[in-house]
Amino acid sequence: MGKLYVIGIGPGSIENMTLRAKEAIEKSDIIVGYTKYVDLIKTLAKGKEIFSTGMKGEEERCKEALRLSKDNIVSIISTGDAGIYGMAGLILELKDGEDVEVIPGITASSAAASVLGAPIMHDNCNISLSDLMTPYELIKKRIEMAAEGDFVISLYNPKSKGRPHYLRESLETIKKYRAGNTPVAVVKHALRDGQDVKLFNLDSFDDSQVDMMCIVIIGNSQSYIKQGEFITPRGYKL
C-alpha cells in the first residue's frame, strides 16, 4: 500500500521547509518534480529514485506520481506552497482512489515579503500574470478589482518573453487608484541562492530586470519605505 505526499518545499532552501515536508521527503522512495526544483532538495533526495520532467510537464508528472504511489511512498514537490499555483489541484483532480496528503509550504509572496520587511501585513491578493490557462481579460479584471479594493498585490509569474507588456499594463492600471510614490518591490530568488531585491515606486518602476523567477509586490495606499524596509501598517495608532 503506497502513499503520495504533495509537498510545498517553500522558497527552495532546506531551512525554510517545514519539518513535516522534510520528513515526508526523507521517508519517500520516489521523488517526482520539475527538474530544477528537484535540484533544490538534492541533498534530501540523494539515493532515491527521481522522476523529473521539464517545464509544462505537469500533467505527465502528476499522472506518474499517482501511478507510482499505488505501490510506493512518493513525494511530488512544488516550490512555495503546493496549494497555491502548485501541484495539489491537478493531483486531486486526477486522483482516483490513491492515498494523497497535501503538505503546505511557505508560498512565494510570504518568502518575498519576509525579505522586504512587512509589505503584506494587511488584506492582500495573489495574482498570476501567466495567461497559459487564464484569459488575459480575466487577469486584467482581477488587477483592476485588486487595485480598486486597495489590496496589497503580489504578482506571480510577472513577466515572460511571450507577454512582456502585461506587467507594465498591470502597474498602469494600479496607478489609476494609487499614488505614484506607492512602493513596488521586485524580489528574485527569495530566500535561496542568488536572492536579489529591488525597490521602486509606481512612478519609478523599471521592469527590465523582471523575469519568471521574480515576485512583484505592490503596496496599498498606506504602505511606505522606512530605512530600506517595505512596511504596510496594520493600523495600530502609535
Added chain:
Amino acid sequence: MGKLYVIGIGPGSIENMTLRAKEAIEKSDIIVGYTKYVDLIKTLAKGKEIFSTGMKGEEERCKEALRLSKDNIVSIISTGDAGIYGMAGLILELKDGEDVEVIPGITASSAAASVLGAPIMHDNCNISLSDLMTPYELIKKRIEMAAEGDFVISLYNPKSKGRPHYLRESLETIKKYRAGNTPVAVVKHALRDGQDVKLFNLDSFDDSQVDMMCIVIIGNSQSYIKQGEFITPRGYKL
C-alpha cells in the same frame, strides 16, 4: 549585541514550523508572545525566559521584544506567517536600530487549504473581517471587489461577538456574483489539536459554529467538491 527574530510559527504544531523558525527559537534566550501561542511551542521554549501578554497586548509585547533584543537573543512569535496579520509590521514600525530578522511561516489560509484539498490553487485574496483597526466600510468594499474579481477568498478573524453579522453580510455580497452551489469551507484549528472541518455552499452556509479560531474559504466560480475535497482548478484541460 542582541538580535530579534520575528517568527511565524505556522499553524501551531511543531512539525508544520520551518527548520529555520525552530532553530531560531532554540537559540533564543527569551520568547515573547501572546500567552496561548507561547503555549503551542512550549516544548521548544522550555527553560527559556518568557514574556507573554494577553490578546490586544501587541504593542506592549513588541516594545518589550525590541528593548530586550538589545542585549539578548529574542524571538517574538506569531501564529501563521509573522508577515501576514502578524507581528512583523508593528516591530518594523517601532524598530529604531535593533537587529531584526523576519522568519516566515505557513499562513492560516495555506494551512486550512491543505486540510481541505486544493481550494486556493488560483488567484486569491486574504481579507480580515476584524474592524478593530479597519473601518467596516473598507472591509465591505474589499469583499465586493474580491467577489466581482472572482478571487478565491480566505476570511481571517471571520466572526467575533462584537460583530456577529459581518460574515453573513460578506457571504450575501459574494452571492451576488457567484452561484449558490459555490463551495464554502470553515476550518477551525487547522493542523493543530482540535482540527475541525465543515463544508457548505453559499446557499447552505451556516455560521453558527464559526469563531475567531476559524478560517472561512469561499471558492471561485470554477471551484467544486469531489469526494469531500474542495478543489479550485488551475485550468489544465484534462
